[in-house]
Amino acid sequence: MSTKRFHILLVDDHPLITNSYEDTICKLGVEKNVEFQVQIAHSFSNAVNDLKKKKYDLVLLDIHIPGDEATGLISGEDLGSKIRENYKSTKIIISTTFNDHYRIQSIIEQVNPDGFLVKSDITTEELKHAIWRVLTAPPYFSKTVTHSIRQFISNDFVLDKIDRKLLYHLSKGANLQTIADQLGLSRAAIAKRKQLLREVFNVDSNDNMALLEKAREKGFI
Structure with missing residues (x-):
């Protein structure tokens, strides 16, 4: 056998x-x-x-x-x-x-x-x-x-692949236009996603570093 x-x-x-x-x-x-x-x-x-x-x-x-x-x-x-x-x-x-x-x-x-x-x-x-x-x-x-x-059985919020790529490119120092080009979205769409991410992570500051710090803390970068 x-x-x-x-x-x-x-x-x-x-x-x-x-x-x-x-x-x-x-x-x-x-x-x-x-x-x-x-x-x-x-x-x-x-x-x-x-x-x-x-x-x-x-x-x-x-x-x-x-x-x-x-x-x-x-x-x-x-x-x-x-x-x-x-x-x-x-x-x-x-x-x-x-x-x-x-x-x-x-x-x-x-x-x-x-x-x-x-x-x-x-x-x-x-x-x-x-x-x-x-x-x-x-x-x-x-x-x-x-x-x-x-x-989270009743929670429907997740970061999608575009959100994670946005955070990744931000962490590498890319500017808004470069990220828009990389992801095939408009600058306005990227800005809107960044604002939503600030709300999700409870970040009051417009500084990218504050957003990235919170994203790292949560394990998304």
Whole structure:
């Protein structure tokens, strides 16, 4: 009887984390008598290349990875959305340090992951349970994510992809016209979105730095 095999891609820019996750996955394989073949990507470009080469059963994806202009990906949400669009049978587990309710809700809306773990919740046993659950009977959410879902079950506000790209370009020092050109919108539309973001983040000042500081605090940059 052949051993069941799963292919897993770990996407995180911290080698210590990916090495720890890989060790945990190996232990899970021994416990479940299955074979896990694990590939590690420390950047978006590496992840994109890996996804082109092989079909993965599961991608364990960190959200807070440095943006990559070459791939057009500015956050883990973008890669998650790309996987959802192009690799429909691949399951996704989000792993992040962000625990802000708005940020969690935004990630859920953008990616619709099969699993979602806040890193402060993760233990070895939690990670093993989450991976096996998502592979066999998804979904799986850690306790912080479950609490957030309950908090926002009737809230319909999320930052969309354009809002996140606007914040990204602002953080890089781009002016209003440059951002408008990058996003294919008018200066007026960009200004309106900036004003809405100030209201959402409760920023009274018109200074971009105040808006960016609050966006970073909430985990959107």
